[in-house]
Amino acid sequence: MRTPNHAADVAEVLLAEDAIRAKVAELGARLSADYAGKPLVLVSVMKGSLPFMADLMRAMTIPLQIDLMEVSSYGGATTETSGLVRILKDLSASIEGKDVLIVEDIIDTGLTLNYLVRYLRGKNPASLRICTLLDKPARRIVEIPIDYRGFQIPDRFVVGYGLDYGEHYRNLPYIGVLKPEVYGAG
Ligand code: PRP
Numbered sequence: 001m002r003t004p005n006h007a008a009d010v011a012e013v014l015l016a017e018d019a020i021r022a023k024v025a026e027l028g029a030r031l032s033a034d035y036a037g038k039p040l041v042l043v044s045v046m047k048g049s050l051p052f053m054a055d056l057m058r059a060m061t062i063p064l065q066i067d068l069m070e071v072s073s074y075g076g077a078t079t080e081t082s083g084l085v086r087i088l089k090d091l092s093a094s095i096e097g098k099d100v101l102i103v104e105d106i107i108d109t110g111l112t113l114n115y116l117v118r119y120l121r122g123k124n125p126a127s128l129r130i131c132t133l134l135d136k137p138a139r140r141i142v143e144i145p146i147d148y149r150g151f152q153i154p155d156r157f158v159v160g161y162g163l164d165y166g167e168h169y170r171n172l173p174y175i176g177v178l179k180p181e182v183y184g185a186g
Contacts, residue, residue: 002182004168010176014158015151017173020133023150024052027131028059031101031148036062038099039126043091045116046070047170048105048162052133052150056103065098067091071112085115091123100125101148105162106134110142117144134158134175157183 044053046068057066070089100120107113113130120128131148138155157180159165160172165183169176 001166001168004166004182006169006172009169009179009182010159010172011179012177013174014153014156014177015161015175020150020161020175021055023133024055025059027148027150028056028061031056031131032061035064035099035101039097040064041095041098041100041125042066042103043095043100043120044068044103045105045112046089048164049103049133051162051170052105053103056131065093067093067095069116071116085112087119094123095120096124097126099127100129102128102130104130104132106136106158107132107144107146108136108139110140110144113144114142133161134163 040062042053042057042064044050044066047070053066057064068089069087069091072086072088102113102116102120104113107130117128117130129147130144132146133150135146135149135152136155137152157165157178158175159169159178160175162170163175164170165178169178
């Protein structure tokens with residue numbers, strides 16, 4: 001992978017900072033109403049969901065707990081999904097009897113969430129729902145019931161606001177489309 005250059009490598013801004021901010025505020029308000037009075041645990045699926053998780057939890061006004069998992073479905077700097085899901089970091093506390101909301105940055109093939117939902121259901125939460133910032137339905141292999149969705153996006157290679165290519169671009173404050181020549185498709 002060549003040295004990343006944020007300004008030069010992004011073809012266009014798909015979702016600007018203010019659009020993301022407004023959507024996160026809207027989701028936070030909905031979630032605060034829906035989970036009022038419930039023992040809520042937000043489970044962030046790292047690393048991609050970190051910025052979304054950090055902003056979403058602060059957009060929520062109800063008491064809640066957080067936990068972090070790290071899973072991996074993509075191998076290094078490839079753009080294709082292997083179908084293999086590995087748990088790199090597990091939950092640090094029991095979710096039994098808790099209302100659990102999985103917080104994801106993107107649902108693409110659905111393979112990661114398909115695995116994770118079955119894994120977390122086995123831990124007997126009171127409820128289990130999914131909140132994703134981005135939904136890319138064109139690439140879906142497994143159907144996933146999405147309870148809270150930020151944006152539906154086209155089948156473009158997106159980076160930023162947590163999303164990476166080869167572990168870079170995660171710190172862009174917006175979501176941009178990567179130029180095909182950057183990932184060797186141009
Ligand atoms: C990304 C994303 C989801 C998953 C979605 O994670 O955060 O977890 O891929 O893809 P899928 O629907 O095709 O399974 P990735 O494995 O790239 O790890 P990261 O969050 O550390 O970037």
